[in-house]
Structure formats: structure tokens, C-alpha cells
Amino acid sequence: MSNHVNHQDVVKKLLDTKAVDFKAIGEAVATMGPSLSLADEPWDGFCGTMRTFVHVYVLPGVHTNPGVENLGALRGATKELQG
């Protein structure tokens, strides 16, 4: 007896069960996306089986520079240093 496993067949059978609601996943991604994009840490996850079906990547955050304050307000608050 062959030990060969046809992955395509397995996936097709799983898909046919309609156990995975792709529409619902899409809606969840659309809902979570904006807040996930602000998350501090990158992460990924899997859905349904040990095989990764859906990847949601939050790329490593980039450094942020607050930039200088409003120039007019700074001028008003820093008379001591003005030339």
C-alpha cells in the first residue's frame, strides 16, 4: 500500500467541507488590518491546519522621528535663544 498523500486531494476535500469561510476571513482581515498595521511587533499565524493557508504579515515597524514642533509656536516659547 502506498504511503503517498495527494495534498491537492486533501485540500480539495477540506475546501469542499466549506469549513473555511474565506469570505469571513477576508472581512476579518479588512477589519483588523488598520489596527494590525499599527502593532508594535511583527507576527504571523496559521489557519485551520498546520499548513499555512493564510498569511497576515505585519512588517517590522520603522523608527519614527517626532520632527520639529510647529515653528510659530516654538518661536513664541523660546525668546531666550532668538537672535
Added chain:
Amino acid sequence: MPAPHSRRPSAKKPLLPTTGAFWSEADLIRRLLHALDIAEQALERLANNGYTDAQEPSFTIQPEKVISETGFFLMAAAAVNHIPVVNTRVQALAHQLAPYARSSRMRLGVCLEPSLALDYAQAHICLNYLGLPDASFDTLLRQSQASQAFGARERPPHRVLEQRWLLHLWDDDAVRPPAPKSALNAPTDLLAGSRDDVYAFTHALMYMAYNNESFPPRLPRSRAVIMAEAEALLARCLAEQDYDLGGEVLLAWPLTGAPWSPAAIFALRVLAQAEDAVGFLPSPATRLQRLSELQGAERSRYLLASAYHTVYVMGLLSAAALRPSALPPAAIPTRRVTAGAAAAILPLVGDNRQEHWRDELRRLSLPEQDTLAGLWLQIGLWRQSQRRDFDAVFKLLQIGNQYGLTSTPMAIQAAEMLERLQLFAHP
């Protein structure tokens, strides 16, 4: 030197004073003198005890830093000592600096930490250079230099270059460590590099240039390539409104003898306008909220501690631009570029209309805007890559390619990043 652009509409004339084809010397002297005035305040208020913010202890400035950087600034300003008013001011400040530079605290540092001896002695060495020697401090420093632990500390390459510069400034005959491979030896990471990486670039360049071994300084790669990277870093600084770092990057032009590029002239205008708007070149470190919480002497000390470094950078830049043959052109020399490049690129740069560089952009004629299209492209590539908007990065590269603007290190690194992302998405 290119002639001033004659097609500039009168309503869009730059607000900055100019003299003929060049930036006004008087304007640069005014800026330099103002920085020297603030150096006087910094010495008075910070040189004894530095500054520690009680609410945010991580914001601490050691007095040694203020003293050393003031020494460096005076040494750099002395490059234009042929201007009497500058010479008088530098000499007066040198005398004010001397007791701090040669204080018991500094001498003790030279004694107890020989591997940091040159760091403690930096202001003393700068004062020697300015004609204010101190034989007893030199004797102490030589004793430390002869000690076993003198060269013990492991430093990043730009800090090794700093040590070499100090040794050379102190004693022409001193045995110096070999020049290490620094941030100038290899391409800079223009999209993912940290702020410290930019500092490594600017400081390596400064220590090479101020070494006084030769002018222009011998650079480890072609000057054109290094300046192309400097322009990319300038784009980043303009996008982030980081004028502390931006001023240091701008030093690359006068310190290497490179002709001021249109992007460098534009960036200098942005910094000058920001300085004029506030009364000093502002730093991101100065926060209005914190200022409002403090009063009296503590408020003044916070303001100085957060602002003085950026003020010094503007002073360094003004002094460097006043060197012979280093005056920036008054006008942005327009180049033959395809008309419409700026209009095609600017909508993709990002939507922050409040940025200071956009104020300066609005004062440019259309040919000037098109001449600077490469700078807009680099600002856009930096910003969109930071936002992780890779579709926008791709579109910017496409448009930049149509106008022949993508043979820059920034554009090449952006294209390489997209290629890697493609492999990542489709392994």
C-alpha cells in the same frame, strides 16, 4: 558657477538675502554669530553640571559633551577667522571655554581613564589650535598617551577617525592609528539605515575633512558617489524635518569642495527659513509640552540642552559655507530636464502639506521644480518605503525611470528592495 535663474517670477523670489550670484556672506556671518552667542549661553548654563531632566532621566547631557562640542565648534568657526567679527567672537569664547576645558574634572578624566584621554582633552586640544595653549595639561595628556591602556577602547570606525583627528590636531608628529574602513567606504543603507548610520556617515566625513591633511580630503570612494548618497540622506532629513542631522549632511558639500548641487541649495534654504521662523535652527528634541511644564532657570536649561547641538550644526554649516570658494549659489541652477517631471512625481510623494520643504517648494519656478525632481523622487521613495506602501514605491520608480532619474543609490536600493519582496511573496 551658474548664473542666477532669470525666469523666476517676482512673486516667487526667495526670502533669503543674496548678493549677486551667491548667497550673502553677511547672512551667513549673522547665522554663525548667533550660534556663537548661544555657545556662550551653553557654557554659562550647562558647562558646570550638564543637564538631567528629572521627569525623563534618559535625556541627560554630560558637561563633557557640551564642553567638547563647543571646542569643536570654535575650531571649525576659526576656519573663517579672516572675518574680524568672527575672529573676535571666537577668541572671546575660547577664553570663556578654557577654565571648563582644563578643569579638575577634565584633568581627572585624563588621569583615571587613559583610553578616554583624548575625549576628555578634546576642548583643550581645540583651544591649543586656537592659540590658547596649556603646557601642564599637555604634560598630563602625554603621560596618559604613554600609558598601556591609552589605546584600549574599542570604537566604531567614525570614532577612530575622531581619535586620529584629535591626535593630528594636537601633535602633527603623533603616531596615529591607521584610518579604518568607515561608513564612507561602503554604500550606505538609505532605506533601512538608522539615524546612527547617518551620524556615522556625517561624522566620518567631518573628521576626515577637519583633519587638515589636505583639501579636498581624500575620500575612500568617488566623491560623486558619496555626494549622491548625501543627497539621499538629505531627502530623508527633509522628509523627517530633522534639521540637526540635515545640517550635518549638508556639510558634505563645503567640506569636500563639491559644488553645491540644486538639492543641497534647496535644503540649505529650508534650514535657513526654519531658523528664521523660530529664531534658531530647531531640533526635534525641543518639545513644547516639556517647555510649558518648566519655569525659570530649569526651563532655560532644558531649552538650551535640547537645542544647542542643532544650533551648533547651523553654525558649523555657516562657517563651512563661508570658506573660500564654498559660498552657495543664490539661485538653483536649472538643468535640462524633461518638463513636467516634478508635476508627475510630487503627487506620489505623500500627503503631508505642512512640511517646511513644501513651503520652499512653492517659491520655486517650474523649471526649478523640474530640476529638483530627483530630490522629490528620493523624498517619496524614503517616505513610501517607511509607510510600507510598496505600490507607491513601484509607481515612483516607474515615473522616475521615465524621466531618467533612477540612476541614484536611493532608487537602486528601492528597486532592489522590491525585487526581494517579490521573492518573498512568491518563493
